[in-house]
Amino acid sequence: MNIGAAAEASGVNAKMIRHYEAIGLLPPPARRDNSYRDYGAQEVHELRFIGRARKLGFAMPEIAALLTLWRDKGRPSREVKRIASRHLDDLEERIAVMRSMASALRRLVEACHGDERPDCPILDRLEEGF
Amino acid sequence: MNIGAAAEASGVNAKMIRHYEAIGLLPPPARRDNSYRDYGAQEVHELRFIGRARKLGFAMPEIAALLTLWRDKGRPSREVKRIASRHLDDLEERIAVMRSMASALRRLVEACHGDERPDCPILDRLEEGF
DNA sequence: ACTAAACCTTTCCATCATGGGAAGGTCAAG
DNA sequence: CTTGACCTTCCCATGATGGAAAGGTTTAGT
Numbered sequence: 498m499n500i501g502a503a504a505e506a507s508g509v510n511a512k513m514i515r516h517y518e519a520i521g522l523l524p525p526p527a528r529r530d531n532s533y534r535d536y537g538a539q540e541v542h543e544l545r546f547i548g549r550a551r552k553l554g555f556a557m558p559e560i561a562a563l564l565t566l567w568r569d570k571g572r573p574s575r576e577v578k579r580i581a582s583r584h585l586d587d588l589e590e591r592i593a594v595m596r597s598m599a600s601a602l603r604r605l606v607e608a609c610h611g612d613e614r615p616d617c618p619i620l621d622r623l624e625e626g627f
Numbered sequence: 628m629n630i631g632a633a634a635e636a637s638g639v640n641a642k643m644i645r646h647y648e649a650i651g652l653l654p655p656p657a658r659r660d661n662s663y664r665d666y667g668a669q670e671v672h673e674l675r676f677i678g679r680a681r682k683l684g685f686a687m688p689e690i691a692a693l694l695t696l697w698r699d700k701g702r703p704s705r706e707v708k709r710i711a712s713r714h715l716d717d718l719e720e721r722i723a724v725m726r727s728m729a730s731a732l733r734r735l736v737e738a739c740h741g742d743e744r745p746d747c748p749i750l751d752r753l754e755e756g757f
Numbered sequence: 758a759c760t761a762a763a764c765c766t767t768t769c770c771a772t773c774a775t776g777g778g779a780a781g782g783t784c785a786a787g
Numbered sequence: 788c789t790t791g792a793c794c795t796t797c798c799c800a801t802g803a804t805g806g807a808a809a810g811g812t813t814t815a816g817t
Contacts, residue, residue: 515796516775532783533794553728567753574749585729589729599722602683602684602715606715611709612704614704615700619707619711623679629765630765642806663766663813681803686803
């Protein structure tokens with residue numbers, strides 16, 4: 498299977514597949530005589546795994562760790578849970594930050610009359626920082 | 628006022644001040660004989676504005692637009708409100724995405740017993756994608 | 758007056774995930 | 788036999804941030 502077909506089958510585009518190989522996330526695949534990369538079902542399976550982990554917002558080092566654990570059929574689930582929990586904490590932290598940004602902004606937007614007059618609580622806030 | 632002092636006074640570090648100048652967000656400041664950048668109260672005021680906008684999560688193009696409006700004392704608040712509203716929508720969209728990531732992950736983490744046994748719903752989910 | 762520290766300058770490089778584009782080789786269908 | 792759709796590698800760009808080098812200047816301490 499060429500890289501384009503593997504991309505299609507896995508949902509990870511060809512550019513990214515090469516990238517994941519370059520950063521060592523994936524082992525270099527077999528090459529055909531024409532030097533084209535050649536992928537099989539297993540590789541596509543791993544690519545799918547990566548794609549799903551990205552959709553859950555895992556960063557690349559975390560994905561690398563999860564992938565290693567996934568390949569190791571005897572891994573302790575403790576390890577996996579630890580990585581996922583840490584990521585979850587991180588996500589929740591970032592959500593909290595964004596929520597506080599959003600609520601501050603929402604108050605300002607609601608307070609701004611938004612017409613042709615120049616006075617605006619949004620700019621006041623950015624100016625004064627109160 | 629040297630760049631270091633302006634950084635201290637505004638809370639925006641010197642590296643970033645030069646960067647904002649380089650991307651055209653700030654006009655090039657006066658230079659002293661020694662070619663050091665020379666800042667006054669107005670510049671520090673603008674830097675503070677930028678810092679606060681960053682804290683509210685505005686992206687640089689948005690900040691550039693807000694800064695232009697802020698400088699224009701006769702701007703219609705409508706413009707400002709429009710930019711802020713759009714950013715707010717964007718923030719809320721991203722929060723929603725992250726919340727759905729987090730809740731999916733939370734369910735998985737809770738379902739994983741996290742001991743020395745190898746079976747793990749987190750990996751199952753990444754594998755199967757159900 | 759000399760020296761060392763603490764500034765300042767520019768320029769280059771790196772991050773992280775993603776992708777555009779060039780230049781060139783290969784393959785399949787018309 | 789040409790055309791178009793692949794593939795290859797390599798370089799560059801993003802956005803916000805910062806590290807580091809190599810060099811000039813100012814300030815403080817002796």
